[in-house]
Amino acid sequence: MKVLLDLQYLNVATTGIKTYMMELAHAALTYPHPDIEWVFSHDPENQSADQTFKGPQSKIQRLNYHLDYFRWKEFQLPDLIKKHKPDVLICLDFISPAASLPCRRLTVIHDAFFWQMPQNYPKWWRTYFLSLLRKGIKKNTELITTTEYSKRSLEEYLGKVNPITVIYQAPKSLDSGLDTTFLEENDLATKQYFLHIGTFDKRKNLPLLVRAFDQFLKKTKTDFKLVLAGGAGQSVQMNDFPIVEKLLEELGIQDKVLLPGYVNDEQVRTLYKNAFAYVFPSENEGFGIPVVEAMGTGVPVIHSDQPALLEVAGAAGLAFKTGDQQDLMEKMIILSLDNAQLNSMIQNGLEQSKKFSAQKFIEGFQNVILKK
Known part of the structure; x- marks a missing residue:
């Protein structure tokens, strides 16, 4: 079973989602399964270290990032699927390509904040993001979330058409040294x-x-x-x-x-x-x-x-x-x-x-x- 893990979002991910993506990639390598072949879209360490879209951004820079993200999800990722021919695509950042794909999809939706707390997001961006999210949920899409609470919340807003599985995540590996000063x-x-x-x-x-x-x-x-x-x-x-x-x-x-x-x-x-x-x-x-x-x-x-x-x-x-x-x-x-x-x-x-x-x-x- 060949599995393509989409790690592109690591170039901007912070805190919880970054931890989720990094720890899953590390765990896939640390605990291999004989029936699963992992293909990473990006090297996790290099993608996480990419500073292109990090830090304070002007409106033009933010627009460039959104265009880059859209181009990846809707064009480059489908091309990568054609190249590697995976049986399963895993997207860890809410969004899967809108195009039809010749493989199963596992899409991780971490929470329901975009529906529950609309006041915390720019209206235009929230509308755009939720449109991308919904277009990426196809008949062969299975959703992954983080807790039973998140599952209940997502079922409230997305219904029960697509199966939702709860997988508890692992914390960041805090095995570094101490800053003694x-x-x-x-x-x-x-x-x-x-x-x-x-x-x-x-x-x-x-x-x-x-x-x-x-x-x-x-x-x-x-x-x-x-x-x-x-x-x-x-x-x-x-x-x-x-x-x-x-x-x-x-x-x-x-x-x-x-x-x-x-x-x-x-x-x-x-x-x-x-x-x-x-x-x-x-x-x-x-x-x-x-x-x-x-x-x-x-x-x-x-x-x-x-x-x-x-x-x-x-x-x-x-x-x-x-x-x-x-x-x-x-x-x-x-x-x-x-x-x-x-x-x-x-x-x-x-x-x-x-x-x-x-x-x-x-x-x-x-x-x-x-x-x-």
């Missing part, structure tokens, strides 16, 4: 800070976390800090970074909250390894990869009771009511005062994280590929 340079004490890693997208609800942390400091009189690592939201509509900056100034806690921007793998591992707890206040997630990353490094997780996060964290997380600042603050205080619960969450989290291995990730795809 990072904590000292940023005045961070081990186990004395709460952590969040990710973009400042509005759905992440980071202003809520900042306000809850401010309350936490006032109530506990502790020297804890808060680290919000990651870049700006992906569009003007989605970006809460300026709001967070303004909020820190209004609350007068600039010295208590670190905004280091994007951090490299060694810094990510350092932040996880030394954090007191990870806090995930998101309003909506398709999976929530930081939950697994944090638990796998022995960090307890406080998260909103959003369905995907409850599904991924299981009983190992400490959930608060989504959007409830008071409840979040109380959960942060509880964890800071109860060593027994803290230690229990660490152990339960380590066990829960084992459910999301690279081997199980690729086996999920292998089962779908080889099913009769």
Whole structure:
């Protein structure tokens, strides 16, 4: 069985989707199946390192990217299929070619945000993107998604015409070294800070976390800090970074909250390894990869009771009511005062994280590929 894996989107992918694509490619090579021959459209490392369309973009540059993406999906990828003659095409970035193809399609749709949260996207772009998405779903298309919650959400908007399979993804392999100077340079004490890693997208609800942390400091009189690592939201509509900056100034806690921007793998591992707890206040997630990353490094997780996060964290997380600042603050205080619960969450989290291995990730795809 020959399988063509479309990795073109790695030239712009960030955070969750980038992790998904890279880990699947690595797992395909690490855990080969005797009945599957993998063909990669691009070398994953080289495509991920391509800087052509990364960074701040003018309108012309963004238009050029969209034209490049369209050309790839509708012309170059079908030509690659003619060349390699795969039995299965896997597209990991929502979009499959609109043209009829002589092979099965597995299309990964990570979440239903485009339908659920239209206010977070430019209207013209959302209309265009959803049109591409729907045109790529043919009779021989099988959909893959990340959680049962995402499956239910997609069925609501796409119906049940095409089969949808849930495959839990694997977290990023955090096997790099540690940045031994990072904590000292940023005045961070081990186990004395709460952590969040990710973009400042509005759905992440980071202003809520900042306000809850401010309350936490006032109530506990502790020297804890808060680290919000990651870049700006992906569009003007989605970006809460300026709001967070303004909020820190209004609350007068600039010295208590670190905004280091994007951090490299060694810094990510350092932040996880030394954090007191990870806090995930998101309003909506398709999976929530930081939950697994944090638990796998022995960090307890406080998260909103959003369905995907409850599904991924299981009983190992400490959930608060989504959007409830008071409840979040109380959960942060509880964890800071109860060593027994803290230690229990660490152990339960380590066990829960084992459910999301690279081997199980690729086996999920292998089962779908080889099913009769």
